[in-house]
Amino acid sequence: MDNLTHTLIxxxxxxxxxxxxxxxxxxTESARRNVAIAVMVIGGNLPDFDVIxxxxxxxxxxxxxxxxxxxxxxxxALILSLLLxxxxxxxxxxxxxEPRPADIRFLVVLSLVxxxxxxxxxxxxxxxxxxxWPVDNRWYYGDAVFIVEPLLWACSAVLLFTxxxxxxxxxxxxxxxxxxxxxxxxxxxxxxxxxxxxLLTLGLAAVGRYSSPRAALSSGIAAWLVVTAVFVAxxxxxKGQVDALLADDFPTARTLDTVLTPAPANPVCREVLAxxxxxxxxxxxxxxxxxxxxxxxxxxCAQLSSSGTPTAPLIPTAQASTDEMAxxxxxxxxxxxxxxxxxxYCAVDSLLQFARAPWAGRYGDGWVVGDLxxxxxxxxxxxxxxxxxxxxxxxxxRPPWVPPRQDLLGSR
Numbered sequence: 086m087d088n089l090t091h092t093l094i095x096x097x098x099x100x101x102x103x104x105x106x107x108x109x110x111x112x113t114e115s116a117r118r119n120v121a122i123a124v125m126v127i128g129g130n131l132p133d134f135d136v137i138x139x140x141x142x143x144x145x146x147x148x149x150x151x152x153x154x155x156x157x158x159x160x161x162a163l164i165l166s167l168l169l170x171x172x173x174x175x176x177x178x179x180x181x182x183e184p185r186p187a188d189i190r191f192l193v194v195l196s197l198v199x200x201x202x203x204x205x206x207x208x209x210x211x212x213x214x215x216x217x218w219p220v221d222n223r224w225y226y227g228d229a230v231f232i233v234e235p236l237l238w239a240c241s242a243v244l245l246f247t248x249x250x251x252x253x254x255x256x257x258x259x260x261x262x263x264x265x266x267x268x269x270x271x272x273x274x275x276x277x278x279x280x281x282x283x284l285l286t287l288g289l290a291a292v293g294r295y296s297s298p299r300a301a302l303s304s305g306i307a308a309w310l311v312v313t314a315v316f317v318a319x320x321x322x323x324k325g326q327v328d329a330l331l332a333d334d335f336p337t338a339r340t341l342d343t344v345l346t347p348a349p350a351n352p353v354c355r356e357v358l359a360x361x362x363x364x365x366x367x368x369x370x371x372x373x374x375x376x377x378x379x380x381x382x383x384x385x386c387a388q389l390s391s392s393g394t395p396t397a398p399l400i401p402t403a404q405a406s407t408d409e410m411a412x413x414x415x416x417x418x419x420x421x422x423x424x425x426x427x428x429x430y431c432a433v434d435s436l437l438q439f440a441r442a443p444w445a446g447r448y449g450d451g452w453v454v455g456d457l458x459x460x461x462x463x464x465x466x467x468x469x470x471x472x473x474x475x476x477x478x479x480x481x482x483r484p485p486w487v488p489p490r491q492d493l494l495g496s497r
Contacts, residue, residue: 091130092130094206100298104299109184124199147482162203170196228324243292269283275381278351279350323374335363344441354386359372384406393463395457399413423493432479433454440468442456443455448471452471
């Protein structure tokens with residue numbers, strides 16, 4: 086999830102916790118609110134501080150393997166919670182504040198909720214997390230919510246009239262205006278859904294203006310949970326339909342994974358990557374699926390996508406497109422290629438600890454290897470590496486994550 090969404094949801098939850106807990110005879114209302122919002126905003130973004138040590142490593146593979154790495158686990162979140170708690174306690178000590186037990190409980194709740202909320206939000210999209218390290222090092226994917234979701238931004242409209250800070254209100258108003266502008270003018274959101282987004286934003290702003298702060302915050306949080314639930318439910322329904330279509334259209338194929346990425350502000354359209362084995366070959370088929378083809382056909386879903394020309398050598402899919410499923414192309418190679426390249430190149434072996442839909446193609450006397458989830462341009466992107474006789478850059482710090490496509494690699 087993008088950090089703006091993390092921040093908006095964290096502010097809303099922090100303000101709600103502040104307003105729903107008893108006041109303190111030690112901390113003023115302003116001081117309690119400042120603690121609530123500061124801890125939630127900092128803690129709600131703190132797991133993404135992994136970019137600091139991935140940046141120090143200065144390799145693409147270190148970033149891919151460690152972003153959403155140890156700081157996005159339950160143990161990591163609890164350590165971050167402890168750091169938040171200690172930091173505030175030291176601040177109180179510096180300011181000569183003697184908190185009451187209720188204040189300590191207030192701080193404990195905030196410190197625990199903030200990092201765990203971050204992990205929960207990140208789980209909802211298709212990048213993946215591995216929350217149960219070190220007991221379970223597998224990746225877990227929500228495949229439900231787009232990584233930058235303007236409908237979640239709209240839920241923060243209740244803050245326009247509940248926050249005390251004029252500056253923060255202005256920032257949130259700007260975010261909402263930008264979100265609406267992108268929905269109407271980017272070409273990525275159908276007009277009907279842009280209308281829905283606009284009505285949700287204006288409606289929640291009106292709730293914030295005319296209802297009590299507690300009711301407004303409850304409405305914003307409820308809207309966030311409902312929006313998420315809608316995307317989760319439609320994603321599960323879409324997966325069932327896609328799996329049925331794959332079984333009908335490719336009866337000899339064994340589907341290893343189905344990656345679903347929803348469109349922004351659009352629970353109807355999804356990009357599909359079908360990872361399959363067919364007669365000894367590894368195939369990844371790319372398509373767009375419509376949950377309501379009579380309203381928004383799959384071909385229209387493809388037009389709404391921001392995907393460009395990929396690096397991967399895709400060929401046309403023989404299956405004809407329909408209003409329910411628009412086939413874009415497919416990558417096909419020998420089923421043992423990934424395992425062979427992993428044995429030959431440390432960089433490939435490491436990339437396969439991240440790549441959920443891996444592909445590989447010849448490039449000069451070497452190979453380009455990547456993950457089709459993030460292949461959006463003809464140049465090498467964030468999830469693509471080049472290896473060869475003189476090129477094989479291993480990550481500096483290799484984590485223990487189980488490769489998503491362990492089913493292609495066998496025992497290692």
